[in-house]
Amino acid sequence: MKFLRNKNKQPKAEQQNTLKSNTEGYSLEPNLENMLHKIKQEIGDSPDLVIRSFQIGSTPSVPVGAVYISGLTDEQSVNEYILRSLMVDTADSKLEIDSNHVFDLILNNALTIGNINILKDWNELIFSILSGDTIILIDGFAEAISGSTRGGQWRAITESSSQVNIRGPKDSFNESIATNIALIRRHLKSPQLRLETIRIGNVSQTNVAIMYLKGIVSEELVQEVRQRLTDIQIDAVLESGYLEEFIQDQTFTPFPTIYNTERPDAVSGNLLEGRIAVLVDGTPFVLIVPTVFTQFFQATEDYYQRSDIVLLMRLIRYTSFFVLLLGPSFYIAVTTYHPEMLPTSLLINIMAQREGVPFPALIEAVIMEATFEVLREAGIRMPRAVGQAVSIVGAIVLGQAAVEAGVVTGLMVIVVAITGIASFAVPSYNLTIAARMIRFPLMIISALLGFYGLTLAMILLVAHMNSLRSFGIPYLAPFTPFSLKGQKDTVIRASFKSYEKQSRFISQKAGENTQTDELKSPASKSKK
Structure with a gap:
């Protein structure tokens, strides 16, 4: 499988704009027919592109267009909460529709769908359509309304195939980033759980999310992860392994320096230790940073068994x-x-x-x-x-x-x-x-x-x-440099009764390394 990288490196400010909004495009225009024609041209007049034109109001009537892609949307939601609301409910309610205020009327009173956004940029409109949203265009207004109707067929939540366990939760991630985020939130019902999303890939425009627990993770570590992801310039991201090569500290090593898992309980446990999870849309494997060598010998089942049993299994x-x-x-x-x-x-x-x-x-x-x-x-x-x-x-x-x-x-x-x-x-x-x-x-x-x-x-x-x-953490920690507190979860796993509170070894080390100027990205090191 091939993917292309940009040879010409862009300025940092321009790179950030690329990830946040896919470069600013031209503004929308108020003519409905022209907008629908441009959408057809942009997407190549694809047969799965659905454009539904209708009018609301009676004296005078206002032309409206709904645009979505069949297969990426939940068509039942489109029919029930958008088309029915606009075409039937507005007529039954006998609302007086003023052509000068029809946009606000539809935005605030006519739609029964939960998540809606106002779009003013052309690239954002196209991205929203290709993501499975339904776009509502109103003649005479240079803005669009985006309704979240993302759906289609996804693989069901099943048992993990690569990390099998006897005792513990059986759920695992799938290819939907929204589902994966929800699975993590089910394990950690905390208001401190933070979620940030960006888009990476000039062509694929892949949604990437980072999750962490505020107050536990080092703020400097969060900033470093955010910066390394922002600096990535690539045409497409089809799996989390693409990002792994870009954000790891060293590439010339056979040892993995970034941990990946498809288990929500494993991600939740690492978040509690002060690590950061990187989720990529389209893959069930979530990246965990930073990573130490002993982490690869730990199984999620270790925390569901007695500590003496875990000692035997880890020795094996x-x-x-x-x-x-x-x-x-x-x-x-x-x-x-x-x-x-x-x-x-x-x-x-x-x-x-x-x-x-x-x-x-x-x-x-x-x-x-x-x-x-x-x-x-x-x-x-x-x-x-x-x-x-x-x-x-x-x-x-x-x-x-x-x-x-x-x-x-x-x-x-x-x-x-x-x-x-x-x-x-x-x-x-x-x-x-x-x-x-x-x-x-x-x-x-x-x-x-x-x-x-x-x-x-x-x-x-x-x-x-x-x-x-x-990410600045020594790979052989807590053996070298030696940390007595870190030994509670290495070859042995100390009894939970011996923990005064959840282990914060990773977040503490990240803070120490930041203070000593050790937490540096590969790009900043090469500049020096």
């Missing part, structure tokens, strides 16, 4: 991550450089298996890991009815055949299988991808230098992670 996740990252590398280093670390009986068995294998341990591991990655990708992309069966059958048949053919050893198949299973124990798919990418360079350096090279690589990896920031 952290252990699985290290197995995923270091499993094949450890096997290569031991069998190639450090066989004395193994028990004698096990070493004899391994050497006996490797006697008929023509490849060194590195090539053997690369073959099996690459095969497993192909099977994993094939299982995801194939139809669900056959995808799982192909993955299981492929793994069993290929693994057994490879061992019998003498291409790999049986122990290598076990190592790869354990590594693959461990990858599914990590709650975050993005972090799993990062570990899978890093695993191959670690395998190579282990084959070259053994445990010495693996240790050196891990030191460099930790140093790289320590240099990462997410």
